Amino acid sequence: MSGRRKVLTKYKLGGSGWIVTILSATFCVFAGMVSVTHKAPVPYELKYPANFGSRFTIPADNPTTQEGVYLGRMLFYEKRLSANNKLSCESCHEQKRAFTDGRPVSMGVDGSFTPRSSMSLANLLWVRNFFWDGRSQSLEAQAAFPLTDPHEMGQTLAESVKKLQKTAPYPALFQGAFGETGITEQNILKALAQFERTLISADSPYDRYMAGRYQPTETELRGMQLFENGPDPRRGIRGANCGHCHGGPKTFKELFHNNGLDSAFTDPGREKVTAQSMDKGRFRVPTLRNILLTAPYMHDGRFKTIESVLDHYSEHIQQSATLSSFLQDISNEEGGKSLSLAPQEKQDIIAFLGMLTDSAFMTNPAFTNPHSISKAQQHARNQDIQQQIFPVRSTPVRPHNAYVRANRGYTNCLRRSSHAARTQSAGLGIHEASQP
Amino acid sequence: MKQVSHKVKDRDGKEHEFKGVALIEILEKAGVTTGAKLRGENLVKYVLITAADGYEVLYALAEIDPEFADQLILLATEKDGQPLPAGEGPFRIITPKDKKPARWIREVRSIKIAFAKN
Incomplete structure (x- = not known):
């Protein structure tokens, strides 16, 4: 007026x-x-194969949008969210390692180490209890822990809000994603959650095999059989029973088990959350997607190689009061006390696990660091975009254009997987209601 | 509460005697709509049972009511005269007429009754 x-x-x-x-x-x-x-954010369509199922919940107050996902990606790689401006989420979750960090445990801003190993961030859309002990029930709630823990990124959300308010392009990005509420503590968490929901890994050779587009090798096929089968020596069936907890296309079930690492526990695991003694030493059953890239293994990163993981399940299960009943008295030898896999069988299982490596996930341009473009490249790129959109005069590029461009590759990739999903559901003749 | 037992073949292929109380009796005590009250909209109620390890199974409420179903589902506490062992107990559901024991959920930690949403 x-x-x-x-x-x-x-x-x-x-x-x-x-x-x-x-x-x-x-x-x-x-x-x-x-x-x-002020225009409303554009919905972001999450695409995934039909066999992953639709049992997930996206909070009604945080729908996934193009603007929110891009902002979340910016924040994921933003070091200003840490007390010393040196750590971002990426510090412990590198894309090239399927969003793990290659270390047994990780170092925080105060130079101390986290008690547990960094987890892969693939397919979090379907996870209902986050962290090794399942203490968090949503991605929004989860994000606050690493951001504010004094031994991780060590900065209050209030301080993060202040820093971001002083940093372009965040005021504009938050307004684009969340409108008038702009930069708030909750909106930081919401944007990170939106980005994390898009980290879908569903294009591995195993996925292509399930869709009838990949022929596994002999050793991969043997490994798959061993992975799925429970051993039954009396009927001559050999197996490792991995699928009991890691079965299904997602390769995890929403379970917490004591997998026999120790007979006494320095880390109580799930017990700390539920205060029930029968949960002592139980930890989350994690996804096995991209498992060959996420060493070292277990909640404390004690196993450096996948071979030592197989050795553990085959020969070194430790008894304790809460040891998973699925790991007791299970053997490939009649009356045996350990799984007792042959060396070749372990190699076969590892070959199958290699089928879970989705190399496109590690290079997907939609997940890369949006800050990492050098200033010179950024300038050249801005010039390029400006000439397309504003051919005459130089006008600041709106972030809107930047993310549309940055996400183009991923959209194409998703289109392919969605086609595969359609083909598959059509083949099965199954219609699943898309209700979460 | 009245103790009931069932002799059934478990996953190990052997027959065991499970003893406990009828699940329906517990639900009645908790005020769930059973018997004459299990009609109309109450027929879209489900029973979601969760185990300590996070495993979940679901029954329709009417499946549990012996006025509908030709079986008595147990919340078992004993197997062959002994308390259920760690990893199986202290509570386990026994559904004798389920041919697969996948819904015979062990380490029962919670039982939730709710209306199905559509």
């Missing part, structure tokens, strides 16, 4: 028709830009 009044005042004072025309034109352009900034 004040803008309009000014125009009228100038009209009265100046008394020249052409000034009015120019100012009115400016006002219209300005009003047009305002309406662009």
